[in-house]
Amino acid sequence: MSLGARSIGALAAAMLLAAGGVAAEGITEQQADDILNELRAIRRVLERQQEPEQPQARPPADQKVSIEFAPGGYSLGRADAPVVMVEYADYQCPFCRQYHQTTFEQIKRNYVDTGRVRYVSRDFPLAFHEHARGAALAARCAGEQGRFWELRHAMIANANQVKAENIFAYAGDLGLDMDRFRGCLESGRYGEKVERDVAEGRAAGVSGTPSFVLGRLNGDRLEGIRIVGAMPYQAFASRLEEAIEQSR
Structure with a gap:
């Protein structure tokens, strides 16, 4: 695994806070929402990468x-x-x-x-x-x-x-x-x-x-x-x- 669950949470939180800071610097509310939605999507991808792999299907036993x-x-x-x-x-x-x-x-x-x-x-x-x-x-x-x-x-x-x-x-x-x-x-x-x-x-x-x-x-x-x-x-x-x- 490249990142632990806590690391993912911390990274996503930091990204969301950063987006909020960008919003305070004068971009539009719509632009800020777009950035936040993109960051949330990235977080979901990272979280899915941490899910355990499913075992491969095996031929039925005799x-x-x-x-x-x-x-x-x-x-x-x-x-x-x-x-x-x-x-x-x-x-x-x-x-x-x-x-x-x-x-x-x-x-x-x-x-x-x-x-x-x-x-x-x-x-x-x-x-x-x-x-x-x-x-x-x-x-x-x-x-x-x-x-x-x-x-x-x-x-x-x-x-x-x-x-x-x-x-x-x-x-x-x-x-x-x-x-x-x-x-x-x-x-x-x-x-x-x-x-x-x-x-x-x-x-x-x-x-x-x-x-x-x-x-x-x-x-x-x-x-x-x-x-x-x-x-x-x-x-x-x-x-x-x-x-x-x-x-x-």
Whole structure:
């Protein structure tokens, strides 16, 4: 701190007295009032500078969860892997894009491809993202032609450009049968499954993206922790190692 509270008070008082002295030397009453108002404003600024800083917001702590885990959907890795990691994603979410650009490939290479983690994709389109739900339907329609993960990647990598015409362009670049793809989208047949993903996420306490549930299957339930945010790789790795160790 540059000045203590008492020092501020003394400085402001001296400034106000000085202004009063200036007024006595022949300036107009309006000019004196203007000077006093300016000095009062300076005092308020100085006082605000002495207020303690508010602590910075921190990501929510991991929460233990136990949710009913519906079979099906799209996943990577061994079906019998000891640990399951579910990502709840929104295709327009900039933080989902950040996670996929900085962390996802390392998790896939070190945990999924080695058979230790099964990675599951769930949809969680946020209401304020105009094209997110349509993108979720598009990924599933691409899945009918074996291109779910490819279109998913293209859309998340371009989260700031996800809209209908671009989605069709990405699908075309992947060599999809566009008539079939368009017909699938127009049918809306995957809408119920998207809503089922959203309901599952909400049951796990998900409210934003990306969010994750990491744990072990116990019958038809997934028991573990909820992780929130596009954290760095090491933060996920430590939790994955702990979950793998607990599964032994």
